[in-house]
Amino acid sequence: MGTIKMKIKGYDKESHSLLISFASDETISNDPEDYPAYAFQTAEICPHTNDIEEVKLQIAIMGIQIVKQQIAKEKIGANPVAVIELQKMVGMCFEYDRSELEKQNVGVVEL
Numbered sequence: 001m002g003t004i005k006m007k008i009k010g011y012d013k014e015s016h017s018l019l020i021s022f023a024s025d026e027t028i029s030n031d032p033e034d035y036p037a038y039a040f041q042t043a044e045i046c047p048h049t050n051d052i053e054e055v056k057l058q059i060a061i062m063g064i065q066i067v068k069q070q071i072a073k074e075k076i077g078a079n080p081v082a083v084i085e086l087q088k089m090v091g092m093c094f095e096y097d098r099s100e101l102e103k104q105n106v107g108v109v110e111l
Contacts, residue, residue: 001025001071004063007032017041022063028074035070 003025010019019037023030045058076082 001064001067004060004067005030005032006060006063009037012039015039015041016043018059020059020063022066022070024067024071027067027070038066 001024005023007021008018017039021032021035021037023032040059046055
């Protein structure tokens with residue numbers, strides 16, 4: 001992935017969140033308008049700065065993961081066998097022990 005494009009589609013006054021969509025040179029479309037927007041709470045991204053360039057940079061860094069997810073979604077969507085297997089999981093429940101997930105290096109987010 002060589003480039004990431006982001007478009008700020010809106011601002012939520014109540015949460016002070018920016019609504020941003022992303023695309024890249026590896027997504028089907030290079031236009032962020034073609035993808036859903038995600039909310040980014042600016043106070044959580046850069047709580048100690050009002051530097052807009054730093055806020056944009058931090059959002060762009062987080063956008064890398066969103067773009068990776070979009071690319072994976074597009075690849076799965078092009079694979080009918082994978083789509084069928086995913087659809088089979090609808091209605092199922094799964095439970096995992098956190099310590100087992102951490103052993104697998106899944107990347108548990110600290111709350």
